Amino acid sequence: MxxxxxxxxxxxxxxxxxxxxxxxxxxxxxxxxxxxxxxxxxxxxxxxxxxxxxxxxxxxxxxxxxxxxxxxxxxxxxxxxxxxxxxxxxxxxxxxxxxxxxxxxxxxxxxxxxxxxxxxxxxxxxxxxxxxxxxxxxxxxxxxxxxxxxxxxxxxxxxxxxxxxxxxxxWKLIQPLSSAPGKVRIDVAQRMLADLHPSDLAEIMEDLDRQQRAVLFGRLDVETAADALEEASPEVTTQLLEHVPPEKAADILEEMAPDEAADVLAELPGHTRRELLQAMERPEANEVRQLLEYHPRSAGGLMTTDLVELRRDVTVDEALLEVRRRADELPILHEIFVVAPSGRLEGICTLKDLVAAEPALLVGKLMREVPATVAPEAELREVAGAASKYNMVSVPVVDEAGTLKGIVTVDDILSEVLNER
Amino acid sequence: MSAELAAGQPRPKRNLWRNVLVFLAVVGPGIITANVDNDAGGITTYSLAGAQYGNRLLWTLIPITVALVVVQEMSARMGVMTGKGLADLIRENYGVKITFWIMVALLIADVGNTVAEFSGVAASVQIFGVPPWISVPITAVAVWFLVLKGTYRQVEKVFLVACLFYVAYPISAMLARPDWGTVLTATVTPTFQASGGYVAMLIGVVGTTIAPWMQFYLQSAVVEKGIKPEHYAHSRLDVVVGCVITDVVAFFIIAACAATVHAAGVKVETADQAAMALGPLAGKYASWLFAFGLFNASFFAATILPLATSYYICEAFGWESGIDRKWGEAKQFYSLYTLIVAVGAAVVLVPHLPLLRIMLLSQVVNGVLLPFILVFMLLLINKEKLMGPHRNGPWFNAIAWTTTVVMIVLTAYLVYAGVRDLAAGA
The missing domain is CATH 2.30.30.240 (PRC-barrel domain)
Known part of the structure; x- marks a missing residue:
């Protein structure tokens, strides 16, 4: 030896x-x-x-x-x-x-x-x-x-x-990043990558150089990739999306929350953005297109269209079913919005209200007045002010006709406010 | 932006406006590096060069500019194409042993440079009668906090604006009305003096202009900015502009000192005397203006230098680094950073230290280290595996290798002259 x-x-x-x-x-x-x-x-x-x-x-x-x-x-x-x-x-x-x-x-x-x-x-x-x-x-x-x-x-x-x-x-708990194609796949580590917290994964991405980042990113499944991208910095995100094939990039964007996807797309050069929007599924692409129209730091630019909407004539029981159905895709679920068939925002109730109420009660009886709404053009300060004053986890964004366009959630407000300093 | 998107109309991409925008987005690393380059050591070395040798070192600036552009361009190109810092590349390609010795040398040179920055602080504040034992500890603590509290990014802009101070040198040089014919002739006529002092000054001027740590700094800055290969042309322009700025400033500092201090036959020992160069512009306020400029340059570099050095060393050895980590997570990083600041400040507090000579000496150390770094940069940038089609062309290699060889010869001569002078003195 x-x-x-x-x-x-x-x-x-x-x-x-x-x-x-x-x-x-x-x-x-x-x-x-x-x-x-x-x-x-x-x-x-x-x-x-x-x-x-x-x-x-x-x-x-x-x-x-x-x-x-x-x-x-x-x-x-x-x-x-x-x-x-x-x-x-x-x-x-x-x-x-x-x-x-x-x-x-x-x-x-x-x-x-x-x-x-x-x-x-x-x-x-x-x-x-x-x-x-x-x-x-x-x-x-x-x-x-x-x-x-x-x-x-x-x-x-x-x-x-x-x-x-x-x-x-x-050795089985590490991921080598040599960039030779089709090389080195270690199953255990591969699965564990998907189990990492998206923020940790994003931080790892930031620490790597461009090629290694692309290699690691290529090994993530669409869902994990989308979660990690939501947490990564814009430079890293755009660079990664430009590296993967457009179809995969489009899949990842569909998987992301619409507001995050819009933020990422806004950073990309025009032709890449158009290409990706075209490759995305129609409903998702349309949501993102709408969000892109707003200034990125206005309420419209910060809002997401991922929320739970109910009619006033459903029962609490049915409402909870709907909440359960949507819960998986919503990062934050606190306020639930009651909307007229026209799309007008009529009232609000919290998840706690629903859980505490009689199952047969109509949501219209349970709902309360909306404490505050903001216009899509509203500035960050106004949105943050509303959230803080009325203790709202998500601030509804409505247009002149009172139609609910989306919500700005407190996590996005917080990170924008911190960035502003 | 969004209107364009909604309409979905293709636009002519290659127009001038777009180019300007991309340039502004990519601009920065080269020009910032250029300004950090004119630090306390820089100002002092150029001042002493002009004061002692008049216009006789001006000719070196043209070859130095060429070499600087070549070297910095390589750094930026490696950064853009590989997405890695220079310390990373050396470690990944040459292993632990070589990396260790390079990092040791770099650490020594950078502690020396930090000493120079704090000397600059001490010398500049002394003009107002504040003794070093007050100014240096306060500055050291301020630097330490400024960086660790993360407010440094904002302060950077203030420093950059304050760099406009350098405009004072061209104006002062003009007002001193030197014989520009003589000055320009001296700029294009190489002369050489075979004395240890002249060679040391020459190495100092080269060492301060093409400082080894700048190559690490620039490459990391380019990487951090995430500049893409397709935008490399703009990055190169940024680097070239930065290099030219550095050397134009150097030219006017030397010229101004030659026309004033050297003409008056003063032997510069203190910052007050070096400030004479600004006399034609500022009159009796010359020393104030000089103090302001020197302080800004020293403080700016004193924030960047220890931080940058700690980053490279941790990067090379795989230790966690970055001011966004906690002490416990990045012990090596914070210890190194604190050590460099502390040692840099402590050395200056030794009584009766000739501050200006120390600043000059640290630049000579830079000059001696430079060829080693250049050799590795040249080996790396010619590797096909790393750079692919972006390797050096034959001309580029010729200039870069010439610079390296010239520096090695000069260094060898300096060592020889030092030994000879010692022997003669004894």
């Missing part, structure tokens, strides 16, 4: 210990030095499939099967099995080139980290990649100072956290 000095447990090897190790044939003639390890990605903990050795300016590949004895500090292999460097393949990762020193997504910790070292485990003659080292000690090891630094720390503070706490992340 080509190590043993640095890691205490002989079953584990670090990539940094493999790199640079001399490789010999059975007769002791040098073949070269290890400069790369290739793993096959078909399994959860990918086994090393080949080592790449450097001899002079040449790079040669050494299939794992050809490696015979592994004594400390040197590797023995059959010289006849050496093949020229193989071209990249979809189910193989070159660890030094694609993973080491690169940024990856730590799915469990929901952040972007840089890989300092890789950690292998011997299992039945196979060397399997199990961990990614992102800790300080990994850096020290890469510098070749582990022995010295470890010794010094042990001398000064034997109980130091540095010695015990290697920051090893399980």
């Amino acid at each position: 080509p190590e043993k000095e640095a890691s205490q447990d002989p079953r584990f090897v670090y990539l940094s210990e493999l790199l640079g190790a001399p490789v010999h044939d059975a007769a002791g003639r040098p073949i070269g030095r290890v400069c790369e390890a290739v793993v096959a990605t078909r399994e959860t903990y990918p086994p090393v499939e080949a080592l790449v050795v450097r001899r002079g300016r040449d790079r040669l590949e050494l299939p794992w099967a050809a490696i015979r004895a592994r004594r400390p500090g040197r590797i023995e292999a059959e010289a006849s099995a050496v093949v020229p460097l193989q071209p990249p393949a979809p189910d193989r990762i070159r660890l030094v080139e694609e993973i080491l020193d690169q940024q990856i997504v730590d799915v469990e910790g929901a952040k972007v980290v840089r890989v300092n070292d890789l950690h292998f485990l011997w299992v039945k003659g196979m060397l399997r990649l199990v961990h990614v080292d992102v800790g300080f000690r990994g850096l020290v090891r890469r510098m070749g100072w582990q022995r010295g630094v470890d010794g010094a720390v042990r001398l000064l503070r034997p109980g130091a956290r540095y010695l015990g706490a290697d920051q090893l992340l399980s």
Whole structure:
């Protein structure tokens, strides 16, 4: 085995210990030095499939099967099995080139980290990649100072956290972002990505560079992508939407809340915007088109058309059914609006009112007067004022005829107010 | 915008107005970098160059401008095409060891630069009779809070407006009525003096104009702005305009100092004497005007420099960074930032320090570090994997490699001259 000095447990090897190790044939003639390890990605903990050795300016590949004895500090292999460097393949990762020193997504910790070292485990003659080292000690090891630094720390503070706490992340809980097409899909991490909070996902996107961002975004399903985009900054959002195929972009926009979709579209160049609107389903596209007509910081620009509307002649029971039907797609559900067939806003009741009321009661009896409405042209201050004064979670936006056009929800008001500072 | 959308009419895209709009949206990184470039070290180095050697260093500005444009353009191009910072690229392509040593060198140079910025603060406020032990700690705390409280973005605009102060130098140079024929002849006639002092000054001028940390700063600024490859032409214009501004300002500072301080035969030791260059414009208020300008430049750079340095180092080692994180989340980032500000300020408080000499020295350190950074930039920008068709052309490479080689030769000569002077002095 080509190590043993640095890691205490002989079953584990670090990539940094493999790199640079001399490789010999059975007769002791040098073949070269290890400069790369290739793993096959078909399994959860990918086994090393080949080592790449450097001899002079040449790079040669050494299939794992050809490696015979592994004594400390040197590797023995059959010289006849050496093949020229193989071209990249979809189910193989070159660890030094694609993973080491690169940024990856730590799915469990929901952040972007840089890989300092890789950690292998011997299992039945196979060397399997199990961990990614992102800790300080990994850096020290890469510098070749582990022995010295470890010794010094042990001398000064034997109980130091540095010695015990290697920051090893399980390989199955990370997402590599090498951009080679069709590469590296790790199922567990993939599913976990979808489970991340959209804000965390958006933050990860912001931390990545353009290409990595596009790679990660391409791996998200439409729904997760839409949720993440609602939270991301406009620069990131527009850049991502321009990268994916228009049909997928349109699907994502349909999935987003109409007001958020309109905000995103407003940032895009005119021709892209028209193209995407055309690719979107008609009703969604029309809603978004309407929203785009308003100034982005007016009530009309901030409002969403996602809300629950009821007629005054339905019962509380029916009303609750309707609420339940719509609940999934509405981010915030507090006020429920009572609207005449003409679209005129007649009254308001809260979810609490509905839950507390008799099931047979008519909504028209339950509803109250609308405390405040704003015009689509109303400025942010006016909307925020209404929400604050009347403790409304969503402020209704009505036109001159009193027709309900949409609502501005308090989360959007809050983020606009914070931006204004 | 929305009317256009509703009507759905295609419009002629490639008109002038659209180009102007895109340029204004993309503008910034290059021109801001140019203004930060003329920091305390810059003003001082140019002033001393003009005061000690008159017009004899003016000729260097033309090759320096060419080199600056070439180098900054590479930074911006790498930023736009790869979407990554320079520290990221070095780490991802050359591994931990090389990155570590570059970051150590950069940290030393930047602590030196921060010392220079605080020296600038001390020197400028001293003109009003405020001693450094009052001005420097107050400034350090102000800088620290300004950045950590996140109000820095707004303040940046104030600094940029205050940079209009540089206009004082051209006016002053004109009013001093030098013989422009001589000045322009000196600008296009290379001369060389084989003395350690002259070479050190030369490296200082190059080092302050093409400061290594500016390349990191510019590239990150371009990345952060999210400029797309298709808008790169505007970004390049921004960079070129910025470089020209930097060197025009440098030209007039040197010319103004040559026409006043050097003509009067004064040996500049303090900021008061350097302020003489503004005499023809401001008369007895020259030192006030100079103090104002130097203070603004120093303070501006003192906010950006430690912050930028901490960012690159954390970026390279994969530590969490950014002023929007909490202390516990980004310990390394905040510790580094605080350390750089604290050390920068503390060094200036050592009694009887020749402030102007320190500022000059820090620029020489920059000059010595520059070739190393340039070598890596050149290796990176010529990688097909990263840059694809946007690699350097042969001409570009020729100019950039020439700059690098010249800097290495000059640095070697400086070391040699330093050793020789030491030996002669002993």
